[in-house]
Amino acid sequence: MKCNPFFHRENLEKTLDETFVESAVRDLKQPIIARPIHGARSRYQVAFGHRRWQAFKVRRLLIPCVLRRLTDEKMVDYAWDDTFQYEAHAPREEAKLIVTRLDWKLRHCSEYENYGRDPLAVLRAMEFQRTRKVAKAGELGTRRRVPKSGKGRPPTGKYPVPESLCKTVEGVFSELPERRRIDWSTFVRSYLSLLDIPADVQEALDAKGISGSVGVMAAIARLEDPFARKLVLKWAKKRKRIPVRIIDKRVHVLNKCRDELEQLSSKPQLKKQLIELVLDKCPHPADVRLEAKRLLADTSQRPTAKQKQEISTGVFYGLGGGGDIWSRMNQDQLEQYGLHYDREVLEALKDAPIKLLHVCSTKNQEDPQRNGGLMESGWFKQYPVNAINWWDANFTPLSIAKKTYGDKFCIVCGIDHDSTMRNGTPKQVEDQVKAAIESAGEGGFMMAPGCTLFQDTPLENFNAVGRAVEEYGRCKQ
Numbered sequence: 001m002k003c004n005p006f007f008h009r010e011n012l013e014k015t016l017d018e019t020f021v022e023s024a025v026r027d028l029k030q031p032i033i034a035r036p037i038h039g040a041r042s043r044y045q046v047a048f049g050h051r052r053w054q055a056f057k058v059r060r061l062l063i064p065c066v067l068r069r070l071t072d073e074k075m076v077d078y079a080w081d082d083t084f085q086y087e088a089h090a091p092r093e094e095a096k097l098i099v100t101r102l103d104w105k106l107r108h109c110s111e112y113e114n115y116g117r118d119p120l121a122v123l124r125a126m127e128f129q130r131t132r133k134v135a136k137a138g139e140l141g142t143r144r145r146v147p148k149s150g151k152g153r154p155p156t157g158k159y160p161v162p163e164s165l166c167k168t169v170e171g172v173f174s175e176l177p178e179r180r181r182i183d184w185s186t187f188v189r190s191y192l193s194l195l196d197i198p199a200d201v202q203e204a205l206d207a208k209g210i211s212g213s214v215g216v217m218a219a220i221a222r223l224e225d226p227f228a229r230k231l232v233l234k235w236a237k238k239r240k241r242i243p244v245r246i247i248d249k250r251v252h253v254l255n256k257c258r259d260e261l262e263q264l265s266s267k268p269q270l271k272k273q274l275i276e277l278v279l280d281k282c283p284h285p286a287d288v289r290l291e292a293k294r295l296l297a298d299t300s301q302r303p304t305a306k307q308k309q310e311i312s313t314g315v316f317y318g319l320g321g322g323g324d325i326w327s328r329m330n331q332d333q334l335e336q337y338g339l340h341y342d343r344e345v346l347e348a349l350k351d352a353p354i355k356l357l358h359v360c361s362t363k364n365q366e367d368p369q370r371n372g373g374l375m376e377s378g379w380f381k382q383y384p385v386n387a388i389n390w391w392d393a394n395f396t397p398l399s400i401a402k403k404t405y406g407d408k409f410c411i412v413c414g415i416d417h418d419s420t421m422r423n424g425t426p427k428q429v430e431d432q433v434k435a436a437i438e439s440a441g442e443g444g445f446m447m448a449p450g451c452t453l454f455q456d457t458p459l460e461n462f463n464a465v466g467r468a469v470e471e472y473g474r475c476k477q
C-alpha cells in the first residue's frame with residue numbers, strides 16, 4: 001500500500017500522537033479508500049484516510065479498506081479533503097496541493113493552453129493584472145507602460161486573463177475550509193516562494209529550527225545568495241521568534257547587494273563580515289556597497305611585487321574624478337574611505353621616483369577648498385607623493401599653494417586649460433605662462449593644466465606655451 005501521490009505529507013507517522021492512534025484503532029468509524037495501481041497486482045494507493053492508515057500501521061494491524069477505480073483528478077480531490085481536514089500541515093505541503101488541484105481544475109478550460117498548462121503562470125498573470133490594472137480588453141497596457149524585459153515585464157500568457165480561468169482559480173480557493181481560507185492573491189504573494197524553497201531552508205524548517213510564520217520562511221527563501229542564506233538561517237534560529245519585517249528588510253538589502261556578495265565569494269571571511277553587518281545594523285544598500293568596496297580594497301588594491309615593478313617608474317594618482325567627492329564626503333569620511341586606502345596604494349609604490357597627486361575639480365562647483373577648505377589647510381600633505389597638481393584657475397591660486405605645499409611637493413599647475421588655452425589668444429597664453437613662472441619663484445614648479453586638455457585646443461596655443469617656457473623658464477642646476 002502506497003500514499004496518494006497527490007498527498008504531500010512528509011513524516012506523517014511522526015505527527016500522530018498516541019491518543020489519536022489509540023482512538024483510531026479502537027473505534028474505526030469508516031474504512032479508508034484506496035485504488036489499485038494500474039498494471040501492478042495487489043498493489044494499492046490510499047486515496048483518503050492516511051492518518052488512520054498510519055495509525056493501524058504503527059500498531060501492525062490490518063485496516064478495512066474500500067477499493068475503487070479512481071481517476072487522478074479524483075485522487076486529487078481526496079488528497080485535498082484528507083489534507084484540509086486537519087490542522088497540522090506545513091504551509092509548503094498545502095501550497096503544493098493547492099497548485100496540483102488548480103492544475104486539474106484548469107485542465108477543463110481550453111484557454112489554459114495559452115498559459116503553457118502551468119497553474120503558476122495563470123496565478124502570476126492574474127496577480128500582474130490585479131496590481132497593474134491592465135487594460136480591460138485586448139492588448140496589455142501600452143508599449144510605454146509595460147517593459148518588454150526586466151522586472152516590470154508581464155508574466156507569459158494572454159491578457160486579460162479569461163474569465164473562465166479566473167473563476168476556476170477563485171473556485172479552488174473558496175473550497176478551502178473556513179479556518180484556512182486565503183485568497184489567490186495572498187497565495188501568490190506569500191506562498192509561492194515556498195514551492196521552490198532552497199533545500200537548506202527546507203531542512204531548517206523541517207528541523208523546526210525557526211519558529212515563525214510562513215512569511216519568515218518565504219523571506220529567507222527569497223534570499224538569492226546561498227552563503228548568505230545559511231548565515232541568515234543561523235541568525236534567525238538564534239533569535240527564536242522573529243518578526244517578518246525584520247527578516248524581510250535584511251533579505252531586501254542583501255538581494256540589492258548581490259553583486260557585492262558575488263565579488264566577495266572568494267573571501268568567505270570578508271563576506272561573512274559584510275552579511276553580519278547587514279544582519280546587525282541593516283544599513284542602506286548604498287552603505288553596504290561602500291563597505292564591500294572597503295573590504296575588497298583591503299586585499300585587492302595592494303599591488304603584488306610584480307605589479308610594483310611593472311609600474312615603478314611613476315604614477316599619476318587622480319583623486320575625486322570630476323571633483324564629485326568633495327561635497328559628498330566630509331573630512332572624516334575622506335580620511336576613512338579615501339586617504340587611508342590611497343596611502344596604502346601609494347606606499348606600496350614607494351620605489352617609484354615620481355608620484356604625482358592630481359586633485360580633481362569641476363568649475364565653480366566641486367573643489368576641496370570650497371567644501372571644507374581642505375586644500376589651503378595643507379590636508380593633502382598627508383599623501384606620500386612628491387608632486388601635486390590641480391586646476392589652479394578654479395581654486396587655490398599658485399602663490400598660495402606654493403606657500404602651503406612648497407616645502408613638501410613640487411607644484412604642478414599654471415595653465416587654465418579652459419578659458420585661456422582653449423578660448424584665449426596665443427598672446428594671452430604666453431602672458432599666463434610668464435605670470436605663473438614669476439609667481440612660482442625658484443624651483444619646485446612644473447608648468448601644467450589640470451587633468452584635461454580639450455581636443456579643440458588650438459595648436460598655436462600649445463606652441464605659445466613652449467615659446468613662453470623657453471623664454472621665461474629657468475631650471476636650477
Ligand SMILES: [Zn+2]
Nearest residue numbers: 322360361451
Ligand atoms: Zn581631474
